[in-house]
Amino acid sequence: METLSALAGGFAVALTPLNLTLLLLGCFAGTLIGALPGLGPVNGVAILIPLTFAFGFDATSSLILLSAVYFGCMYGGRISSILLNIPGDEPAIMTTLDGFPMAQQGRAADALAISGVASFVGATVSVIGLTLFAPLLARAAIYFGPADYFALYVLAFATIGGIAGVDPRKTLLSAALGLMIACIGIDPITGIPRFTAGNYHIYDGVDPIVALVGLFAISEILVLLEKRGKERAATIRVQSWLPDFRAIWSTRGAMTRGSLVGFVAGVLPGAGASLGAVMSYAMEKQVSGGGGTFGTGDPRGVAAPEAGNNAASGGALIPMLSLGVPGSGTTAVMLAMLVSLNVQPGPLLFAQQPELVWGLVASLYLANIALLVLNLPLIGLFTRLMMVPTWALMPIVAAVSFVGVFSISNSIFDLELMIMFGALGYVLRKLGVSLVPLVLGLLLGGDMERNLRRAMSISDGDWGILLSSWISVVLYTFTALFLALSVWLAIRDQRRAKLFPENRTSK
């Protein structure tokens, strides 16, 4: 009851004309920023921070604007994943797996609608979680130590093998490449540079967004150059401009499961939206993946990761607000802004500045509705993007990629690195190696290593610490079950292949 009246007060704050305007502007700008490859929520929020100072908004209004941009980016990231096979930002990478095949089959409108609704469900679940359980869940983060985070990453990597591609060896190769690239840069534990060849530009490691844009956008352009730009426009026939609402309803289970998994990943400050999307997708594939439709345009493969990454981004606000611990790059930037506006996130924030917290929560409800309303009618517009001939579209993609990557660091070196990743992506595509595990290795590998090293520092080198808490034991049990299930399914498929030999060649 107390929560409800606090929330009502929050709506009073959020519904002032200024805040409502900022909210709508933020949603629109965020969707656009998220959709452009290379420009993600971190840039979007960072670019807007000086603006909020310039206009002299108070902390609540600034936070509402930035959160709307953040949520908008999470919605927008899926658009280029689905239409172009180029993730708009890191967490949207899982959406390429089934979203792009759907678009190729002419079902872009369905994919956009399903992912839009899934984003709405995921984000709403996380905001409800934030409303009801924030102080409680903040405490959960305290019980997760480095060894437990390591176990969580082990689980995530165990699922990667089954995520993408036909040949598990190529998937493992790709993930291993990603892990190797994640080792580049200053070792955060000891401060010693590794594999940098003395080049200061990679002391901070390879920015995943640079790798992502290079691997997906630049390699796409290279592939196009090879084909002389004739193929795609000719091959794709758009089946419908309007989404099929039965298709959306049929993914309700995937959306719900994805939301819950993503929310848990978001609440844990060491995990985040990318991990949320990966786990949601992997779990959905296990739960309902029979028939091998995942990866070939299964609507549930779009719904689960989109619900997951949006739920995670809402969940990440919990440790940010109640502990001052950022769960992602974006929340880190928002945190810095709050501090410079004299708001001290931490255990007392909910008690000391209720109007700020509840104003934010209320505006997140409104932002979700605004984003859904904004996104659904735009589906027809975005779908028509598929009709743009690639020779006209790709130069724009190239321009946006270069501008986006340059805007992160103002560094020519990053552009060169992006082109190198483009070449690598081209070669791997030619070899039939999926690029998704590579990016996941790069995105998750660094955190996995850091948490292992922290656990080792705590125990002074005793490996026993990895199994010393019940949380990690439970997580390893899940991992073992997951792997056993995968092996069992593989053996079963092999037996079937023996029984029906004509299928063997097709496999």
Add this chain to the structure above:
Amino acid sequence: MNTRKVTALLAGAALSALASLAPASAQTTECIAPSAPGGGWDFTCRTIARILSDLDLIDGNMQVTNMPGGVGAVTYAMVDGERPEDENLIVATSTVGVTQIAQGRYPAPLDAMRYIAMLGADVGLIAVNADSEIDDLAELTEIMANDPGSIVTAGSSGAGGWDHIRLLLVAREAGLEDLSALRWVQFDAGTDAVTQMMGNQVDVVSTDIGEIAGFVESGDIRVLAVLSDEPVPAFPDIPTAVSQGVDVTGYNWRGVYTGGDVSDEAYQAWVDRLETLYQSEEWQEAAEESGLLPIWRGGDEFTQYVQDQEEAMAEISREIGIIE
């Protein structure tokens, strides 16, 4: 029609992004934050830029550029190689930058740049969990001296970073001879370290007080000492280490440098400008809001201070085996 709209939309977005990246013209001044947006260096640049222009201390606006990489090394190399004479350029730095230089992690030595001034500082603290058995600094130093292996310490820097080094200064003062006997765990932020301490993963945290002030107020952690000369205004009841007989201070100052070949006049002009800024109400307010203690050191005094600090850092880094 719609196709064209979308194309125009995308092209427009690309153009506006390009416009925001347009390089500064020759007359405008620039402050480079050698980090991503958010965080201390970014705050230094953005606050200086805002107040300089509010007080009309510069013509027009000061542009703030983020140039992350190598904990400031990328910017250091760029200024050293390309813009050593640019008198319109200042770069944010802090104790962290000097630590990197002392450990040989920057491409050029300390005297490759001209250090203009420090404008404020974050104060270090040493804290334990609220229900910890360690009640005061004396108990902690006793454990450090006699049984350093029994506790796990943590903070937001890696081994050999500033959070670690200032804790080791306390340990050395306490009488610990083999400084590498004290276990150290790196976390990404001070709040991370505190959260892990509340979960009993680590026993002692050494970090800046500003970032974790919320936990001090809420009583979740117990601060054994602040590493400043005088108690911090926001928490007057927390004793300093000095007042408890441990003669260690650990400020994380925030300041700026400019290129090594900038003329004496231009250098002095920056010192004067920033001193005016420092004395303004606006700066005092901004510093306090973000948990900084306003402290001024400028010109030659600051240069000497930075040199002394580099030597002290190098010495303790050698002692713990971070550098040869």
